[in-house]
Amino acid sequence: METKDRELLLHFYEDMLRIRFFEEKVRDVLLPQRLFRGSSHLYIGQEAIAVGVTHALRDDDYVISTHRGHGHALAKGVDPYAMFSEIMGRTTGCCQGYGGSMHLADASRRFVGEDPVIGSNSPIAAGLALAVKQRGSDQVVANYFGEGAVNAGAFHEAANLAALWQLPVLFLCENNLYAISVPVEQSSAIQDLENRACSYGLAGRRVNGQDVMAVYNAAREAVAATRQQSRPSYLVFDTYRFEGHHTADKETYRPAEEAVEEFRARDPVHLLEKAMIDDHTVDIPTTIAYRDRVREEIDAAFDRAREAPWPAPEQALRFVYTESEVR
Amino acid sequence: METKDRELLLHFYEDMLRIRFFEEKVRDVLLPQRLFRGSSHLYIGQEAIAVGVTHALRDDDYVISTHRGHGHALAKGVDPYAMFSEIMGRTTGCCQGYGGSMHLADASRRFVGEDPVIGSNSPIAAGLALAVKQRGSDQVVANYFGEGAVNAGAFHEAANLAALWQLPVLFLCENNLYAISVPVEQSSAIQDLENRACSYGLAGRRVNGQDVMAVYNAAREAVAATRQQSRPSYLVFDTYRFEGHHTADKETYRPAEEAVEEFRARDPVHLLEKAMIDDHTVDIPTTIAYRDRVREEIDAAFDRAREAPWPAPEQALRFVYTESEVR
Amino acid sequence: MEKGRMRNLTMTAALNTALREEMRRDETVIVMGEDIGVYGGVYGVTIGLQREFGPDRVRDTPISEMAIAGMALGAALGGLRPVAEIMYCDFLAHAADAIVNNAAKWRYMSGGQYALPLVVRSPAGGGGGTAAQHSQSLEAWFTHIPGLKVVMPSVPRDARGLLKAAIRDDNPVVFIEHKHHYTYKGEVPAEEEIIPLGVADVKRAGTDLTVVSWSRHLTLCLEAAEILAAEGISLEVVDPRTLQPLDLATICQSVAKTGRLAVVHEAVLFGGFGGEIVAQVVQECWGDLKQPPLRIGAPFCPIPYSEPMESFVIPQVTTIVDRLRAYLA
Amino acid sequence: MEKGRMRNLTMTAALNTALREEMRRDETVIVMGEDIGVYGGVYGVTIGLQREFGPDRVRDTPISEMAIAGMALGAALGGLRPVAEIMYCDFLAHAADAIVNNAAKWRYMSGGQYALPLVVRSPAGGGGGTAAQHSQSLEAWFTHIPGLKVVMPSVPRDARGLLKAAIRDDNPVVFIEHKHHYTYKGEVPAEEEIIPLGVADVKRAGTDLTVVSWSRHLTLCLEAAEILAAEGISLEVVDPRTLQPLDLATICQSVAKTGRLAVVHEAVLFGGFGGEIVAQVVQECWGDLKQPPLRIGAPFCPIPYSEPMESFVIPQVTTIVDRLRAYLA
Ligand SMILES: Cc1ncc(C[n+]2csc(CCOP(=O)(O)OP(=O)(O)O)c2C)c(N)n1
Ligand SMILES: Cc1ncc(C[n+]2csc(CCOP(=O)(O)OP(=O)(O)O)c2C)c(N)n1
């Protein structure tokens, strides 16, 4: 294995661990201790997608995410401390406590934001891509959504327009088999979701979303095509939601064994770890060192965020409009 | 030619003439004499579609139409007098003057109504088909729309659901090349519109919309499949809008020759007439007799409607709610 | 009215009861929406219905709000009585065309040919940290649209009786619940009870001030009334229950008695339904009013996520008490 | 302000001028919507723009209102200043999610990280027989949403100056025109003029009654004022011009002088923006008011097609005159 590849794999590994540990902290500490409000949608099990995709992007490429966006944000380089702070409603949050788990945003990282209104983030992504194109820039816009979103009218309108106007958007569908409780068989008229954009002439490509290398390679090709030819790409990642839809979900709708047996075996972090160990990219002590380091980083971010200040109540009245109104 | 076929052709002919003469009356009399308000969207040039489709339907099948629905209504048997009255805002109108040209409806003819909100009529059609299915009936629902509508989110949601739930809807796309001024090349990412429903597993079929027999045959097959298998069908009819988008359209966006040369030659009424004469189904005196009779019928309906009473102003307050509110 | 056996039910259970009773009574009643089948709805309102009535009558949909509402309308035209659930009232925005442009007007545009027996249920409101896009109170949008009825129950008994009336109504009804009020409990008669749309209910009699409120905020006003009663201030709390049609007569009757009006709602004050009530009462009861009516509602900002800010924005019992006390001082 | 050369322009020409001037000034301004290119918009507002600025900056879209508004929002986030046209304000219902749930709140939810310089233009109103789905006046929906500004010009000068201000504004603006007022003519300065959002204009000074109105109905009120002046009744006609932000101070100043308020709008009276104005004025000017404020608006029904019925529903000059005369009698 070339050093470059080794480095890349270790980057993947670190980034996936960061997401995993972040989400485990949300699940195991924030949730039972009631340190956040509303609901939080965990990315556990889907880490390979955000990490593989983001490594195929440039730093100045844009990301428009969903309600399940912690992983997308972390992969794009949003600070875990700012994210924990936000999820716990503190002024040090990336949105100063106005947004919470479902509205993380960091303009400086070009993590444009989460938009939890299903389907509605695709027109926004297409519009951003229009601006990019109009500016003559070669940035691309990565638009994540769940398989539930392809049934929303807004997705359809955006996909048609992006294809028609040849806009540099990556439509990235994470098919984790469920939209809350509704299995994909009960939401989509066809099951080969890579064909859900044939109506717009978009040849979708189906990718194993548990294999970070597969994700990365597919994303690299798609990003290159989108960037060079200024046109949309459409990728569908097969994945699985390891946890409930959100942190309060009792998961009455899916058989317990399903989660345990078939899918646990496809844990993307374990798969990568195993692959790296098997082909001697790393040894076990190295993986342990990585795990320890990232876990410490996450622990520290959380501990610091937990002590961060709350916004004053009347701060609620800020940011409704810009101050400068006429240029 | 069998007598049965001859009869059918003469039915087509008569029904197409009725639409043509009705619309010419709107264009040549109602418009210049300012006998209607708002706008009226003429069906001239597309008659073969409504007539071919309707002959493939049963009387108790439903039709949900568009802003360009005079032809759909007439083909389904709505009374020209009630339609002229409606378009001129009289109490004798099929909607008593509440609806006008864009909201014609006649429940007794199962002409459920026009819905001029582009795209929005498809969910209504699918819902009606759901009711039909739930009731155990074998009726079908014919849902007309223009090629502009396939880009609307509501169409997408309805098509997916109709395919998913296997609802007896016929999605009937009349591709007349323009949505107001926007040519189909500038609205749809793909030009083979029969593929605009591949995302839902609906194999579309493209049909020559100027040839009433072709329309009838395609519609018959589609209706049979939809009725027997309780599932949606999707047909795209190639056609052309002979007149402006609506009665006030100056048509600055399309070259004058286009309309005159290439398309006038595909006038569905002339095509049928010529075919019938060429193969001796009818002779010229017969066509003249038909034309005279239908024209008289339309003239009489118009003359009568023109004398029909206006609604009293305060009638506006009726029909907002039903009178009987709790059963 | 108070006689007969009562059961203590949550709002959720009361709504579930209404749906179940109406589905048993009339097989044309169907329920459709996201996650309403096995899952029983994200707030549990449809729990058990799919088991009892089967997947044909209790239909899980894809995430397609335009189609949920549009198909409900079509199904109503086709002879069913659909009850559609839109998971959050914010997403009524997606369904607005079907509800407002089509359902509300279809009967009218057809010159009275059709009836549209259709209910769209949706939870509104904030208070639990669901932030700007899952917390709005948009009743004012729908009260403004001729052809729609708008129901906003505040207690389980009303929730059950009004939902039954809404389902039996031949007109499109927007039925707005409150997502942080589902566990609120109250007495519900074991027997059938239909509460007619358009009839307000005086939830507490009093003499000093008429307070009009609805949905969850009505119950906060009742708490405020209790607190103020201890100070010798007597509030009459009127619950319109349906905002459209609005029972203005009951409100005016109360104002005639108290001479004062306060309207309290969770929605943004500016452009909220409180303005309509004030304008109508000022018109009708000018001579009775001893001072200008008071409106309490959210300030002009979206709902923020963080707790201190959200509690500042959504009127709390203490705020209501303070504002009413100051108003009467 | 009145000095300098003036041109007599229609509303259409004034709006077209504003777009053209802003597009010349700032190349990030783009225009998108259905039929706005070669066709120049169904009401002609964008005529000639595509020829001057090319198809990249003047973009004909498919019939995809969700995407038109959502993409405008995305484009604003990406550094453009999009002006989207929704062909009929009724179809703002399709765009409502993008406008209300996303554009209005994106800045807020992000804790102030973004500005959203975005205008959505749309013609509202009836009067020409376009019936129930192409005639609504839905401004009340948008005035209720924090984060949006709402502009409704009544005369060409304001139309041009306010549209320019709206385009330069860093917040999402819903700019509502009136489809039967496009040919209305008025003086427009040849020179650049920006009319700030949030500043009302007293269109006619008077002493007996403050009439607040906007959009096409403001000009009907001016006609009514002329007629009543002949009878010795003096109306002060105030045009808020922007409903959000609302310049309450100017209205109250007028009411302090006249002691009376009437609000006149085309929208359905019930739940219309008039209620908000009345409620605010009653609150602020209680002591000044000599009688309860009057509201004139459409009765509670959709817009019917047939002429006699439509004219009955939409307040006409004669109705306004009669109602105001009776009110002052
Ligand atoms: C327009 C809209 N409708 C409903 C919801 C409620 N909702 C939140 S997440 C979700 C399921 C999303 O499923 P999917 O797109 O597959 O993403 P996943 O949660 O599986 O990542 C739903 C229905 C919403 N947020 N937006
Ligand atoms: C949702 C919506 N947006 C815009 C319009 C305005 N409009 C009326 S007809 C039309 C063009 C429709 O084109 P198409 O679907 O091809 O039908 P055609 O007129 O060609 O028969 C448009 C944009 C509308 N009625 N509804």
Ligand SMILES: [Mg+2]
């Ligand atoms: Mg999913």
Ligand SMILES: [Mg+2]
């Ligand atoms: Mg067309």
